[in-house]
Amino acid sequence: MSVSGSADLVIVANRLPVDRVRSDDGEVGWRKSPGGLVSALEPVMRANDGAWIGWPGSTDTDLEPFVDDGLTLIPVSLTELEIEEFYEGFSNGTLWPLYHDVVAKPEFHREWWDSYVVVNQRFANKAAEVAAEGATVWVHDYQMQLVPRMLRELRPDLRIGFYLHIPFPPAELFQQLPWRRQILEGLLGADIVGFQLGGAAQNFIRLVRQRVGHKTHRDMVYLPDGRTVQAAAYPISIDAKDFEELARSESVTKRAIQIREALGDPKRILLGIDRLDYTKGIYPRLRAYSELVHDGHFDVEDTVFVQVATPSRERVEQYRVLRDEIDRLVGRINGDMGRIGRPVISYMHSSYPRHEMAALYRAADIMVVTPYRDGMNLVAKEYVACRFENDGALVLSEFAGAADELRQAWQINPYDINGMKAAILEAAHADEKETSRRMKAMRRTVLENDVEHWATSFLDELTAVRPAHGKSLRPARRS
Ligand code: GDG
Numbered sequence: 001m002s003v004s005g006s007a008d009l010v011i012v013a014n015r016l017p018v019d020r021v022r023s024d025d026g027e028v029g030w031r032k033s034p035g036g037l038v039s040a041l042e043p044v045m046r047a048n049d050g051a052w053i054g055w056p057g058s059t060d061t062d063l064e065p066f067v068d069d070g071l072t073l074i075p076v077s078l079t080e081l082e083i084e085e086f087y088e089g090f091s092n093g094t095l096w097p098l099y100h101d102v103v104a105k106p107e108f109h110r111e112w113w114d115s116y117v118v119v120n121q122r123f124a125n126k127a128a129e130v131a132a133e134g135a136t137v138w139v140h141d142y143q144m145q146l147v148p149r150m151l152r153e154l155r156p157d158l159r160i161g162f163y164l165h166i167p168f169p170p171a172e173l174f175q176q177l178p179w180r181r182q183i184l185e186g187l188l189g190a191d192i193v194g195f196q197l198g199g200a201a202q203n204f205i206r207l208v209r210q211r212v213g214h215k216t217h218r219d220m221v222y223l224p225d226g227r228t229v230q231a232a233a234y235p236i237s238i239d240a241k242d243f244e245e246l247a248r249s250e251s252v253t254k255r256a257i258q259i260r261e262a263l264g265d266p267k268r269i270l271l272g273i274d275r276l277d278y279t280k281g282i283y284p285r286l287r288a289y290s291e292l293v294h295d296g297h298f299d300v301e302d303t304v305f306v307q308v309a310t311p312s313r314e315r316v317e318q319y320r321v322l323r324d325e326i327d328r329l330v331g332r333i334n335g336d337m338g339r340i341g342r343p344v345i346s347y348m349h350s351s352y353p354r355h356e357m358a359a360l361y362r363a364a365d366i367m368v369v370t371p372y373r374d375g376m377n378l379v380a381k382e383y384v385a386c387r388f389e390n391d392g393a394l395v396l397s398e399f400a401g402a403a404d405e406l407r408q409a410w411q412i413n414p415y416d417i418n419g420m421k422a423a424i425l426e427a428a429h430a431d432e433k434e435t436s437r438r439m440k441a442m443r444r445t446v447l448e449n450d451v452e453h454w455a456t457s458f459l460d461e462l463t464a465v466r467p468a469h470g471k472s473l474r475p476a477r478r479s
Contacts, residue, residue, distance in 0.1 A: 007051035014143040016054035040451035043476035085115035124150035149189030162190040166375040168200035196401040201231040247386035255359035267302040271364035276309040281370035281414040361386035376401035393427035408438035
């Protein structure tokens, strides 16, 4: 099918919002990957002949654009070598650790950078081809930072927004990047550069002033050609109502009871759910908990820590090392202190359907979220959305973006094991009134500032910044 020049709203992201699946009888089809981003953008895309450009997740297959459930999806193919160099290499081996406080050591390789440039150009060319005159293009995340500038060079008529889902580091760290100027100039191709937090926007503005030498004032950059770029915070969120509905459903309610029973009906369940990533602070969290058990504060007879670690980036060396470290730690803790049928930590290295996630959130008395650094952390917000009875405690790292909004959580510094232990204990022993006061306030925040609010504020702002050239987007028709 041809979609040349017909889309009024184009989303550019590393991944398409679908996965290629093969059914039992060998038929190849697509399954929508569940996620707040897709559900938030779907209505506005439908109303604006939207198209989504991204990698379909398989290599070397040249796929034609197709329509899935009313959404136009435009696959961009990557070779096996590009996956290694652009995706696993520059995106996840250079930028990811550099942007997360150098929690792991970033690697700098010139051939990885070359691949990043080539792939970004391919995405920009595709966006230039499918966008209608005066269309709005919204580019997402750290894998695509050169696209805004490349696209502007090809199509100056477009309105271009960029959103970074992960933190943007302070100048002192960003400076290490051999290609720092190119990245900043890449982002400056956008009309609005959006971040999770205000601090990240300020880091960007400061770097643009120092490294590129443009004039800046507050959140604005003034380019020599008269164009302006705005850098601002748009904290991302979840489809909170949808999560709450799922949590209230009869099947999730039943499943939550089953989970508790399967764990031996403990008095208390603590829960961690993360992609298995070194930024998520899984190691210090499990250590802190194991010390509490060792010191006699918790008894394996009536308390259990459930840790779900979703497999992630398994071909990147640092992720393999992390998996071994966590495997060893869990094995040692359970070996030392577990009893028959009573592990200290019930550990799953696996991913689950959303339904199961909601049941886990409902079964857990304390949710423990302890990243060393995280752009936002949607897991924390999902837990809150599922606690419609205003019970349950959230222990949350102050280094997660979500800590800015979820002020009533028991906030911790993941580098401070004793502090973390004290907060977990406090959360475990807080009375009902205290827990419910905190949860109520957090639920108000999450339900009011949901992902639809996030998407609408970004797109409205983008339309307002560049009213002269582009046409306005038609408002979403909620299905
Ligand atoms: C990046 C930034 C930012 C996880 N395991 C399963 C599963 N999940 C879902 C969760 C949640 C999402 O994945 C994870 O989102 P997070 O925000 O917690 O973390 P990242 O993956 O690192 O996301 C982050 C985010 O982008 C959005 O901007 O908040 O800071 O790092 O929705 O529920 N979902 C299912 N099964 C699993 O096993 N179905």
